[in-house]
Amino acid sequence: MESTGALPKYIQLSEMLIRRIAAGQFADGARLPPERDMASGLGTSVGTLRKALADLEAKGLLERIHGSGNYVRHRPEVSSLYAFFRIEKVGGGGLPTADVLSVDRMTKPADAPEFGPSAEGHRIRRLRRLDGEVVALEEIWLDGDQVGTIGINDLSESLYHFYRTRLGLMIVRVEDRVSVAPVPAWTPAGFQLHAGQIAGYIERLSQAPGGGAVEFSRTWFDGAKAEYVSRMGKI
Amino acid sequence: MESTGALPKYIQLSEMLIRRIAAGQFADGARLPPERDMASGLGTSVGTLRKALADLEAKGLLERIHGSGNYVRHRPEVSSLYAFFRIEKVGGGGLPTADVLSVDRMTKPADAPEFGPSAEGHRIRRLRRLDGEVVALEEIWLDGDQVGTIGINDLSESLYHFYRTRLGLMIVRVEDRVSVAPVPAWTPAGFQLHAGQIAGYIERLSQAPGGGAVEFSRTWFDGAKAEYVSRMGKI
DNA sequence: AGGAATTTGTGCGTATGTATC
DNA sequence: AGATACATACGCACAAATTCC
Numbered sequence: 001m002e003s004t005g006a007l008p009k010y011i012q013l014s015e016m017l018i019r020r021i022a023a024g025q026f027a028d029g030a031r032l033p034p035e036r037d038m039a040s041g042l043g044t045s046v047g048t049l050r051k052a053l054a055d056l057e058a059k060g061l062l063e064r065i066h067g068s069g070n071y072v073r074h075r076p077e078v079s080s081l082y083a084f085f086r087i088e089k090v091g092g093g094g095l096p097t098a099d100v101l102s103v104d105r106m107t108k109p110a111d112a113p114e115f116g117p118s119a120e121g122h123r124i125r126r127l128r129r130l131d132g133e134v135v136a137l138e139e140i141w142l143d144g145d146q147v148g149t150i151g152i153n154d155l156s157e158s159l160y161h162f163y164r165t166r167l168g169l170m171i172v173r174v175e176d177r178v179s180v181a182p183v184p185a186w187t188p189a190g191f192q193l194h195a196g197q198i199a200g201y202i203e204r205l206s207q208a209p210g211g212g213a214v215e216f217s218r219t220w221f222d223g224a225k226a227e228y229v230s231r232m233g234k235i
Numbered sequence: 236m237e238s239t240g241a242l243p244k245y246i247q248l249s250e251m252l253i254r255r256i257a258a259g260q261f262a263d264g265a266r267l268p269p270e271r272d273m274a275s276g277l278g279t280s281v282g283t284l285r286k287a288l289a290d291l292e293a294k295g296l297l298e299r300i301h302g303s304g305n306y307v308r309h310r311p312e313v314s315s316l317y318a319f320f321r322i323e324k325v326g327g328g329g330l331p332t333a334d335v336l337s338v339d340r341m342t343k344p345a346d347a348p349e350f351g352p353s354a355e356g357h358r359i360r361r362l363r364r365l366d367g368e369v370v371a372l373e374e375i376w377l378d379g380d381q382v383g384t385i386g387i388n389d390l391s392e393s394l395y396h397f398y399r400t401r402l403g404l405m406i407v408r409v410e411d412r413v414s415v416a417p418v419p420a421w422t423p424a425g426f427q428l429h430a431g432q433i434a435g436y437i438e439r440l441s442q443a444p445g446g447g448a449v450e451f452s453r454t455w456f457d458g459a460k461a462e463y464v465s466r467m468g469k470i
Numbered sequence: 471a472g473g474a475a476t477t478t479g480t481g482c483g484t485a486t487g488t489a490t491c
Numbered sequence: 492a493g494a495t496a497c498a499t500a501c502g503c504a505c506a507a508a509t510t511c512c
Contacts, residue, residue: 008499034477045501050478066478067508243495269480280497285482301481302505 009044013052021061021072028074032062035070098159101125103152105144116143122150124159244279248287256296256307263309267297270305335390336360340379351378357385 007015020026032038039049053070056062063071108121115121124140140159142150147166154162255261267273274284288305291297298306343356350356359375377385 010499036477047502048500051499064478065509067476068510069477245495270482271480282498283496299481300506302479303507304480 010048010051010055013042013044013049014055017052017056018059018061021056021074026072028072030072032070032072099127100152100155101127103150103155105149108141108144115141116145118144120144122147124150124155245283245286245290248277248279248284249290252287252291253294253296256291256309261307263307265307267305267307334362335387336362338385338387338390340384343376343379350376351380353379355379357382359385359390 026032033041035046035049035053039046042049053062053064057064060075061073063073065071102123102125104123105120106123107119121141121144124142126138126140154166261267268276270281270284270288274281277284288297288299292299296308298308300306337358337360339358340355341358342354356376356379359377361373361375
């Protein structure tokens with residue numbers, strides 16, 4: 001086996017493929033290479049790749065036709081959201097959706113990592129749901145030089161769809177870090193100021209068995225870091 | 236592992252599958268799900284399931300075709316080998332299980348047929364269920380010369396597994412006789428003395444439309460009759 | 471129309487690492 | 492130590508569905 005202590009290889013493969021599909025690297029209806037070619041190209045075995053493909057099929061992102069091929073099926077309501085597929089229901093699955101809470105252009109926070117040339121950024125706050133249930137809050141920073149203004153209605157569809165079609169940004173790499181530190185210690189300034197539902201959710205999270213988790217992501221677009229995401233919730 | 240001092244899981248799986256096949260839950264020639272799916276569906280690993288399937292194949296209940304699938308093969312002589320699956324739900328099917336009510340060593344009843352050299356026998360009384368519902372009572376007599384004592388815990392699930400592994404008895408022939416005579420006429424002395432549930436069940440049986448049925452079996456082990464079974468219930 | 475080629479589906483053997491009894 | 496069980500991973504051979512010529 002691999003035993004890098006990391007996630008199983010077939011999970012890594014699945015997540016990588018989901019990211020690529022969500023980022024629009026495959027056209028809708030596009031046929032993937034034959035499994036054997038794909039596997040050798042990815043440096044894995046057919047069986048392992050097939051486990052990953054089966055996962056994509058279960059998520060509705062892929063149609064597998066015996067004797068024909070594996071075909072990408074874009075699902076607009078899903079595509080962005082699988083960006084952060086770490087957040088899944090126990091036992092897997094759950095249909096991810098997101099409510100955009102706010103979009104503001106403002107100076108980047110001091111404690112953010114470097115993610116673009118500008119001193120300003122767009123702060124996007126979203127409520128993440130699985131099958132309608134709130135499971136996480138996330139704060140996404142997009143570098144200010146990428147676009148002048150973003151309206152909340154621009155993000156009605158998929159974040160990645162917006163990046164790709166409106167900004168011409170294609171995702172080439174994503175780095176994720178997950179911490180199991182208790183949530184309140186991380187809660188960024190201002191985050192808990194959201195009213196009602198959100199504050200209540202944070203409260204519940206901090207008291208839940210096992211607490212919550214925090215995830216940080218940085219996203220590379222064509223080689224330039226331009227996005228920074230922090231996220232808290234159950235994993 | 237499983238522990239609980241019970242049988243190995245692959246044996247339990249094998250017996251469960253045999254019961255289901257013998258009970259007609261799978262049509263003759265039916266193809267089982269892929270091993271990987273089946274294993275996850277049964278909450279076990281592929282390796283363990285494959286051990287069980289190999290056992291079915293050895294018993295002739297399954298044909299395993301490389302690259303194609305696992306196909307159920309009904310074998311009349313085997314369903315009688317597994318003896319007591321005449322009792323089926325109307326329309327077929329039903330998952331048979333059994334609760335051992337009592338195991339006692341005592342002198343053979345006068346009205347029993349000849350089924351072994353000893354004057355004593357082990358009387359095993361079981362409550363037979365299909366999909367959890369009580370459908371029959373059975374009284375099994377094993378010749379006393381076969382083994383000194385039997386504990387109720389020895390009879391975990393399959394009587395024949397116990398015979399084979401603990402007593403070294405291999406079934407070579409089973410003779411079944413079924414009678415549709417009304418139940419009360421047959422009811423053996425002492426049987427109705429079982430309290431509560433059992434007596435009540437007998438009562439209901441005798442009043443049910445069509446009455447009940449009675450089945451007698453004698454079993455040969457390596458040429459010597461050593462077991463006698465009488466059974467009452469719906470068929 | 472029909473056979474060959476391509477591609478996915480499936481069983482099978484093997485191997486490693488972990489855990490439990 | 493050994494048996495059992497699980498998860499992961501690799502690779503092969505054959506079956507079956509589809510597509511191509």
